[in-house]
Amino acid sequence: MSDPSLACACLGPSGDHLTRRDFLAATAVSLPALGWPAHAAAPPRQPARDFVLEGSWALVQRGESQVLVPDASVRVRGGAIVEVREGRIPGTIRRIDARGLLLLPGFISGHTHAASGSPTRGIIEAGRSYQRPLEIVETLGDDDLDALTAYNVAELLRSGCTSHLEMSLSLRQAQSYVRVARRWHVRGFPGGMVPGTARLFPIWRRTNDQVLHDSVAGTLAEIDANRRFALSVNGAEDGLIRPMMTPHATDTHTPDTMRALLAAARELGNGLHIHLAQGVGETRTVQRLWGKTPVQWMEELGAFELPVFGAHMSGATPEDWEVMKRHGAVYSHCPSGGGAGASSGTQPYPEALTAGVRTNVGIDTHSNDYVENLKLAVICGRARARVLNAATRSTLKLPTIQDAVHGATLGAAQGLRRDDLGRIAAGARADLVAIDVSGLLVGSGAPGPEPLSNLLYANGLSVRHVFTEGYAQVLDGRLVVDDEVRVVQRGAAVVRRIWAQLQQEGWFRG
Numbered sequence: 001m002s003d004p005s006l007a008c009a010c011l012g013p014s015g016d017h018l019t020r021r022d023f024l025a026a027t028a029v030s031l032p033a034l035g036w037p038a039h040a041a042a043p044p045r046q047p048a049r050d051f052v053l054e055g056s057w058a059l060v061q062r063g064e065s066q067v068l069v070p071d072a073s074v075r076v077r078g079g080a081i082v083e084v085r086e087g088r089i090p091g092t093i094r095r096i097d098a099r100g101l102l103l104l105p106g107f108i109s110g111h112t113h114a115a116s117g118s119p120t121r122g123i124i125e126a127g128r129s130y131q132r133p134l135e136i137v138e139t140l141g142d143d144d145l146d147a148l149t150a151y152n153v154a155e156l157l158r159s160g161c162t163s164h165l166e167m168s169l170s171l172r173q174a175q176s177y178v179r180v181a182r183r184w185h186v187r188g189f190p191g192g193m194v195p196g197t198a199r200l201f202p203i204w205r206r207t208n209d210q211v212l213h214d215s216v217a218g219t220l221a222e223i224d225a226n227r228r229f230a231l232s233v234n235g236a237e238d239g240l241i242r243p244m245m246t247p248h249a250t251d252t253h254t255p256d257t258m259r260a261l262l263a264a265a266r267e268l269g270n271g272l273h274i275h276l277a278q279g280v281g282e283t284r285t286v287q288r289l290w291g292k293t294p295v296q297w298m299e300e301l302g303a304f305e306l307p308v309f310g311a312h313m314s315g316a317t318p319e320d321w322e323v324m325k326r327h328g329a330v331y332s333h334c335p336s337g338g339g340a341g342a343s344s345g346t347q348p349y350p351e352a353l354t355a356g357v358r359t360n361v362g363i364d365t366h367s368n369d370y371v372e373n374l375k376l377a378v379i380c381g382r383a384r385a386r387v388l389n390a391a392t393r394s395t396l397k398l399p400t401i402q403d404a405v406h407g408a409t410l411g412a413a414q415g416l417r418r419d420d421l422g423r424i425a426a427g428a429r430a431d432l433v434a435i436d437v438s439g440l441l442v443g444s445g446a447p448g449p450e451p452l453s454n455l456l457y458a459n460g461l462s463v464r465h466v467f468t469e470g471y472a473q474v475l476d477g478r479l480v481v482d483d484e485v486r487v488v489q490r491g492a493a494v495v496r497r498i499w500a501q502l503q504q505e506g507w508f509r510g
């Protein structure tokens with residue numbers, strides 16, 4: 001093979017090795033019109049969605065349980081998984097060699113802000129606020145915004161995160177996310193945060209509640225604009241795009257604006273995604289204003305008739321966890337929220353698991369490495385549980401990698417009320433990720449007997465193949481839905497300009 005970077009473990013019909021380029025060329029079908037921008041390069045050809053993925057292990061759905069199956073073969077046809085078995089499937093079907101790899105359902109992040117990752121990463125961890133960089137993002141033109149969104153969505157895919165509950169920080173950012181997601185076959189549950197960044201901070205950081213009451217008309221206008229956009233793309237790309245309504249939090253809304261959000265979410269039929277009980281301050285504010293905790297207030301308003309994903313929840317009370325559990329709502333635990341855990345402390349993941357609440361692992365803002373976040377959830381969660389158990393004589397559950405993977409796949413799918421997602425089983429959508437659990441640094445040179453534990457030594461770069469709805473997005477660790485080098489260069493150009501502006505404003509001296 002002429003280009004070593006294209007070396008890949010794909011096998012042709014007769015069992016011969018194919019390079020990644022061969023695989024793409026030999027199986028190419030033309031893409032439908034996807035709204036590809038005129039200035040962009042032509043989309044790469046996409047492999048036909050008919051192949052067998054041959055892994056050393058797969059986490060397979062058997063009834064209610066996720067079961068590890070050795071030497072697993074997963075047959076994909078169109079957008080669905082059509083067969084799963086231990087051992088190899090005979091015949092001349094095109095096959096992808098995933099020996100040494102663990103096959104998992106594509107990860108579902110219950111909380112992302114895609115365009116905000118790379119502009120804040122590496123500059124806020126020492127304690128600076130992310131506010132100003134994010135305000136600058138909101139001033140970008142559509143092309144720059146798309147370049148930034150693409151860089152960050154590429155990272156999510158690269159680390160095996162195929163489904164995103166995406167709370168874009170404004171309607172414009174949600175539109176950008178949808179443009180990128182549609183081009184790359186991403187399964188998106190997007191929404192523009194309300195209030196969006198341009199209006200949020202004075203309302204959120206108010207010292208007088210009159211500011212909140214005065215914001216109602218503007219917030220209702222934002223809700224309506226988001227609702228209209230969401231309806232226009234609901235079900236796009238054969239159902240890959242399913243917008244949700246995404247209020248910022250309970251302390252930036254009134255009963256009128258929250259009711260309008262819930263009405264729009266009911267109309268869309270995909271659920272509500274919110275920062276919920278983010279801290280003690282939010283809980284106190286909502287208690288002062290409406291006489292209940294944030295979770296109890298949402299229940300009173302009827303929110304939990306819908307799928308609900310609540311992020312962070314550091315201000316939740318034991319009674320709040322009971323409400324969440326009763327309604328099958330999902331706690332999106334974001335262990336790297338605040339900057340790779342640097343400034344956010346630990347979060348109540350053990351409390352939620354102990355209470356029996358459906359608990360997902362989400363990305364939030366600054367790290368898009370889903371595997372790294374799985375690890376952080378387990379490691380930080382165990383540390384928190386041990387300290388609290390010793391200090392308060394409580395008996396909090398110590399989170400396991402099985403808990404984290406379950407929440408990243410089946411648990412999130414159940415919270416979305418989607419029995420066709422989050423599982424490797426015949427009939428499920430073909431959202432799949434293959435992760436190296438046997439190679440250098442992660443494994444022992446051979447597939448081990450408990451491959452989920454090897455994830456505790458892995459990171460996003462250990463992900464080798466990623467598929468959504470049967471579409472290949474990453475093969476052999478390289479993005480194949482676009483020119484990866486170009487995506488990185490365009491994303492970098494935008495971030496450099498943001499850094500230059502921050503420099504000019506003296507922001508780095510702060």
Ligand SMILES: [Zn+2]
Binds near residue numbers: 111364365
């Ligand atoms: Zn967030």
